[in-house]
Amino acid sequence: MVDVRYDIAFKLYPYEKIAAQQEAAQRHPVVVIGGGPIGMAVALDLGRKGTPVLVLDDHEGVGQGSRAICFAKRTLEICDRLGAGDAMVDKGVVWNVGKVFHGDERIFEFNLQPEDGHKRPAFINLQQPYFEKFLVDEIRKAQSEGALIEIRGRNAVRALTQKEDYSLLDVDTPDGPYQIEADWVVACDGARSPVRDMLGLSFDGRVFEDNFLIADVKMTADFPTERWFWFEPPFKDSGSSALLHKQPDDIWRIDFQLGWEIDREKELKEENIRARVDAMLGEGAEYELEWTSIYTFQCRRMKEFRHGNVIFAGDSAHQVSPFGARGANSGIQDAENLAWKLDLVVKELATESLLDSYSEERAYGADENILNSTRATDFLTPKSDVSKTFRNAVLELARDYEFARPLVNSGRLSVPCVYDELSLNGPDHLSGPARTRVGAPCVDAPLGDGFLLGRLGGEFTILAVNEPAPSVSNVDGISVASIELSTDNDDPTGAVKERYLGSETSGVYLIRPDQHVVARWKTASVADIEAALRTAIGKGH
Incomplete structure (x- = not known):
């Protein structure tokens, strides 16, 4: 790498010597290794939920160079919930349109968000150092509000030893080494993950x-x-x-x-x-x-993303080519998937088996990203004369015929994964739109006083449209929120009806803390909600 000149390197968490370096190993509920965008998103989400978390990073802030630059709509929606979305969009370059050329001829253009009624654009371009800075700014705000998030810069983890019910970490600093204990470790330390190497795990x-x-x-x-x-x-x-x-x-x-x-x-x-x-x-x-x-x-991934009390997220768990912007965006989805599950486990509201579903769902997402990334690379770089002839024929057809344009692959751009038919899904008893089916992330829609996703916080939520919400506020100690909407009064553009009801007249959705749909019904009872929520935390059938 050549770093000619770059002005946006931020020293966000300068090294400070701490008393713990002179004491016996202290125990922490969650230790995040790696202070990049994935590690900071995990820490911010956990801290906001009330789970104490310590971040260890071998630097004192973001690195130099732009690295990831394309952040997708779903990532921005997640960052909205974390509090950093506005700063990112205000600084970023918004875009929805792409153009494809063959030689000096423009073949076609595409619009990744042709419909109205979404708060966020399809993509923004924003250098990764800014993205990380805005997350750390929000962590500082959360700390001032009482969140127990600690960041230690220039604290490099040199060894990790798994014990029966915790991990022992050897940490190196400018003032010498020390040890800490962690009930749970989240490894967000990149594609060359030292933690993965410490545990002797493959990356195939x-x-x-x-x-x-x-x-x-x-x-x-x-x-x-x-x-x-x-x-x-x-x-x-x-x-x-x-x-x-x-x-x-x-x-x-x-x-x-x-x-x-x-x-x-x-x-x-x-x-x-x-x-x-x-x-x-x-x-x-x-x-x-x-x-x-x-x-x-x-294009690589680990076979399993959870190994005992050590959990891998982002590039440490999976790696794809940069075309399609699937690296950092999928990593932020890892962070959101993991945070609510780990929070419930730490608070003993769910069993450790819930964390196996993190590996199940995000490995499913990684496979989808790797498949798309591999196909893009093969289209960009044909491996034979026959493949190149086919590729160029597709490009020629795409110039004049719309049917050929979906075959042109300059990098299938990142979209969120739908967890079809996976273990945490409840029933789908609504003949509603496919885009909001069980396992899918919720789709935004304008309301009279804002946007739908802005109403969904980081907890289980009942969304009832043209139907009273079942009276459920708590299931087995887990809080449940409710939102009731009327398409006559709360749906000024008709987007809620189109995106959540389709041809149905009413519907009830149970939505996870990461805004994926657990279950949906035309009408639902208290028992329906309770059973679906227990399924969603791994206690169902």
Whole structure:
């Protein structure tokens, strides 16, 4: 990696020596290893729910370079619930439209959010350092409100030993080593996860024989805020494909596909990078190189994401190619899936078996992402002359015929996973829309006083539309909220009816703390709600 210059490195949690380094190992309910976006999202969610959490990171803040830049609608909705969504959208570059080119010809364009009635756009572009900063800002706010979240910078975990009912962590600091004990460990320490190596766990999958050059350039340009992707781009020495995205602060992300057998040192020389950028932007274009790197695709995942009291999330559990923006976005979905389950287990409101469903559901999501990522990579880089001929024929057809456009794969962009037919799902007794079926994440809709997802907090919720909500406020110590909506009075655009009832006249939904649908009925009883909730926490049949 070459870091030419980058201005948005934040020292968010500077190292401080603590008394615990001079004492016997202290016990913590939850220790998160890794202070990236996934680790901070887990910590913030747990802390807001009242579960104490300690974050250990080997740095003092976010790293340099933009790394992840595309954050999807579902991620923004999760961050809304965590309190950071507005700051992210205000800083980010909003986009819904993408354009696909073959050579110098535009084949077609697409709109990822063609319908109205959603608070958040399909995507924003936002450099990862900003994304992390906004989560840490929200953690500081939560701390001031009493949340028991602690962050220790330059505290590197060097060893992890699993005991019968806890883990012992050896931590290294500038003032020497110390030990802590953890009832639960959440490993969010990246694709090269040291924790995974400490436990001797495999990380299986496929390495793609290709290299991509990232160049973040600072310039003032009048390109629209869209995703532009070229197959066989017309600019000289630009490789087999290229991608252009706008980021905040007049930074533009450019990706060039280089091929497999390259001289990495040569390709990273500034004069060679500039030659490629000049060919794309035109001679005389004024810009500054901010950050450059070369990466290789990998699609891998662990077999299981839970190993005793150690749970893996984000890139430490699964890795995909960056085309499609499925890395950080799927990791944030990991964090949301895990936090409510771990919170209930720590509070002894659910058994440890609930955490096995985290592995079940998020491994299911990882497989979906890996499949889409692999297909995108194979389309970007045909492995034979026959495959390339087919690929180019699809591109030619897509120029004139709409049926061919879904076959064009420049990276299937991230969408949330639907947990179809998995173990925590309750009954589906409503002939409602498929998009809000059991296992699906809730779809937003405008209400008279805001948006639906803004009404859903981090707890189980009954959503009753044109029907009284069953009178349930607590099941086995777990609180349950209720929302009653009338399509006559609370549905100004008709989106609630369209997205939650379809042809039905009424409906009752039970929604999980991560806003996925547990069960739905035309009408529901107290017993129906109680049974479905117990299923959702692993106590059902």
